[in-house]
């Protein structure tokens with residue numbers, strides 16, 4: 001797989017004391033949706049700002065689309081799209097005018113820009129509201145407009161900072177759809193930050209868990225879940241003897257079998273595939289299955305395991321809470 005982002009030891013220290021991003025090293029592969037997951041103040045936006053050349057790293061290096069973020073900033077900017085956490089659209093202009101303005105910043109000729117603006121307004125479902133002023137847009141419409149602006153230069157790589165913050169469930173689902181479409185239909189690579197576990201789980205090919213400026217763990221959602229033990233299958237068997245543990249252990253995808261009172265507790269990399277095979281085998285030997293359950297670990301448990309804290313109960317310090325409220329208020333406005 002080709003690397004589209006390579007980050008080595010990237011660090012950002014604010015005011016000589018706050019290490020917002022602390023020596024992070026990771027790669028993003030071409031064509032994937034890469035998620036940066038972490039609580040408020042973890043350093044997600046600061047990392048994006050450095051990778052998109054808006055902020056100078058204190059130390060460390062990174063290449064984005066093959067260009068060095070420090071030495072070839074203009075080339076980096078020309079190859080990427082950015083949808084920032086804060087809204088940037090001009091309230092007094094229409095959606096269409098905002099997109100045309102973004103195009104002018106990239107030096108895109110007017111006739112090309114017009115065609116792209118039409119396509120993008122169609123893509124994000126804003127065609128009918130294109131000529132309304134942004135001040136009359138809902139939070140969801142604003143997010144979609146930002147998305148369209150981020151795509152105006154047909155980037156190979158799109159950075160999305162909290163693309164669904166403050167949106168209702170339905171609009172969030174719609175944004176997920178656009179993200180999948182960009183990946184599947186346009187082969188785009190997406191780097192997104194989020195603190196919604198469910199979102200990271202459903203759309204990201206790989207996730208980096210970031211906390212206090214450090215990357216704690218990187219992997220596919222499945223790998224992260226497997227790393228804390230995988231799926232758990234419990235199978236009740238009527239016959240207490242003999243011990244079927246070894247027999248079950250030989251089934252594909254079974255990692256661990258524990259014999260408990262009247263049932264077996266089985267750990268598996270793929271519960272869906274192991275469970276039917278387990279039942280078939282037990283029955284084929286003439287024993288009786290009395291009950292079966294399958295539970296899958298969630299990213300919540302993964303997060304808890306690696307950070308020692310629950311993401312939902314996260315206590316942000318007061319400045320983070322204020323920043324968060326401010327963003328939410330704007331998102332809902």
Ligand SMILES: Nc1ncnc2c1ncn2[C@@H]1O[C@H](COP(=O)(O)OP(=O)(O)OP(=O)(O)O)[C@@H](O)[C@H]1O
Nearest residue numbers: 014020038039040041042043044045046047320324
């Ligand atoms: N310009 C700045 N000057 C000083 N400190 C900053 C600056 N920008 C960010 N910070 C601090 O750096 C830390 C990381 O902030 P950052 O915005 O990267 O977090 P985040 O993971 O994006 O959080 P959120 O989920 O709230 O968006 C925080 O403690 C924040 O207060």
Ligand SMILES: [Mg+2]
Nearest residue numbers: 044045046085
């Ligand atoms: Mg942020």
